Amino acid sequence: MAEGSGEVVALPASGAANGLSNGAGGTSAQPNNPLSRKLHKILETRLDNDKEMLEALKALSTFFVENSLRTRRNLRGDIERRSLAINEEFVSIFKEVKEELESINEDVQAMSSCCQDMTSRLQAAKEQTQDLIVKTTKLQTESQRLEIRAQVADAFLAKFQLTNEEMSLLRGTREGPVTEDFFKALGRVKQIHNDVKVLLRTNQQTAGLEIMEQMALLQETAYERLYRWAQSECRTLTQESCDVSPVLTQAMEALQDRPVLYKYTLDEFGTARRSTVVRGFIDALTRGGPGGTPRPIEMHSHDPLRYVGDMLAWLHQATASEKEHLEAFLKRVTAPGVEENIQEVVGHITEGVCRPLKVRIEQVILAEPGAVLLYKISNLLKFYHHTISGIVGNSATTLLTTIEEMHLLSKKIFFNSLSLHASKLMDKVELPPPDLGPSSALNQTLTLLREVLASHDSSVVPLDARQADFVQVLSCVLDPLLQMCTVSASNLGTADMATFMVNSLYMMKTTLALFEFTDRRLEMLQFQIEAHLDTLINEQASYVLTRVGLSYIYNTVQQHKPEQGCLANLPNLDSVALKAAMVQFDRYLSAPDNLLMPQLNFLLSATVKEQIVKQSTELVCRAYAEVYAAVMNPTNEYKDPEGILHRSPQQVQALLS
């Protein structure tokens, strides 16, 4: 306001000054009349446009209120007084301002010095902390470095070390169960042990070696623990059903890396199962099923075949089951040779039953239940040897060996029994019966042979194995039989002997013909029969010739030589003798059956008898033909030869056929 008012006041002052100077200037411009110029100038003045003048006038009008002479005279003084007052006011105001400014200056001064002070102190502090900052920075970088190292170390530990839980899983307490997690931890140890090899190729060899050793140790501890656990698990597997838990199969999978422990565990399993199987076998033998059905196997010991068969079937089933258990036990094991392991352990498991089995079968065999039963038992044993080896393979397991031993024993006793029978045949050779049929010893022996061969036929032994037995059985029985027949026939006449032999051989042949693998023997028997047939044919022919009185005539004709002279002159070959023979021969021709040797009626085979009749008749015809030819021959000097032998050989032949 002070300024405002100052301006207001100042403007008229300058305006007045302007007016004054203008007046002075006008005087010089219009020198002719200063007044007029002055007037002129005033007149020319455009008050409307001169704002200063207007303002000055306005200000003037505030205090120049009374236009009087006095006031007009005093105007200048008034104005000057006013100006003075205003200036004085200015002064006092500026004085105030000056004082204010001075105080501000003082303050600023103080501030400045204060700042100065602070700056210097800061400077000092800065100088002092410089060191610290350097240190801090250093520490910071250090810390960052360490941080990274810690991360690396953590990563390293995570990769190359186990957690505490894992550690305690592996070390475990003695009683702790083995679980899935154990195998995970074990897997980690293996993994680490493997991975750590990388370190050996870096400059971290020491760490690598240490970790390796540590892991190796841990692995051993873990395997040791796993083994103990698996071992005691196996010991509990003594039920007939064998519950192999998944963890146990996993344990075996893990243990395969430690062949010794793996083997021991397998052994433990085998031992447990072995005693279980023995117990089961003994129970089946002596206790039987629930409430006694099925009855204990031993109840059938009076029926040797069933007794032995039941025992072997039980073992067959047990062997199959045990193999299954083992397959379950080792199903996760991938190492080569698992199949062999299984066979080996099944062999071990079934070893325990061998003794009770052997004792019982031996008892049966040595009680000599007869050749046929012995043979059946022997075949049964052979069958089971074959069947069980299908399960346990051909490895020399004790069970198979035992069965094979029993098989051989039964076979030996069987052949002993056959041989004994055969030698008895020779001890007391009977005379052939009056009907020249097979002797009772022959019949008995053939019945035995038939039964043996029949049981052989029905046995379950594979074909090729059967043939070998056959040859042996046949020679063991047939050869002594043939001998016996020959010896027993040796005191008989030719026809009796031949008849008896044909009958005996024929019996043997018909017995054998029912069975396989007998062709060679049959052929041999046939040859022998034919030899005796020839004898019988000749015997029958000469029987006929003798009975009709042609025998002597025929012999003489056959042996006649020209130097003996003509036949008709030889003794007993005259026409009378010939005619007499011809009468007899005619009688024969009318009823040839009347002239059969009595022995022929004893022949068991009708075909054989027919064959003999037929072939002997042919011989008779041929003999007649020879006699006839000789008689008809003129050099033999028979008179009326057609009258003596009134039948031509053709007629004879026709009559006899």
Add this chain to the structure above:
Amino acid sequence: MATAPYNYSYIFKYIIIGDMGVGKSCLLHQFTEKKFMADCPHTIGVEFGTRIIEVSGQKIKLQIWDTAGQERFRAVTRSYYRGAAGALMVYDITRRSTYNHLSSWLTDARNLTNPNTVIILIGNKADLDAQRDVTYEEAKQFAEENGLLFLEASAKTGENVEDAFLEAAKKIYQNIQDGSLDLNAAESGVQHKPSAPQGGRLTSEPQPQREGCGC
């Protein structure tokens, strides 16, 4: 994982009987392999197969003994009846003679198994209906009279084969449940496996060794 097949609670022993050629081996093969083996070789003596089934949520392992039907093998095969929990008695619906022989097979089965053995009669070759020689009704009646389960099946098409083995298993399981089959007795034809907790205990007492006893 492959562990599953071994987690079973029971083992049932079966026997398959019946005349030669009725399809016993084919039934077994169809059941265990799910395939029809048209030119199945003759069974010599006995053969066996296994499979795991499920009855009422229980896993059961069947151990099945297939016998030769020929008369000459009977001395061997009859030893396998003992200890069978189930018997499948098979005839061929196209051959009446195989049906007529059933009573003799049944006699054997009754004499040689235990009283609880479940016997199921199976008329096989049901696919050959055109050549049928034995009616369903007739066989059904025979089965009822003798207290047997009965089904017609075909080893060729697989029809009812699964059921035949399952029905018998259900019946056996039922006998166990109602207590008529004593599991503790030896040779019941059933073995029970109490499902052990995962990972057994080390504390369990080792079983006393009983080897070589009683002989």
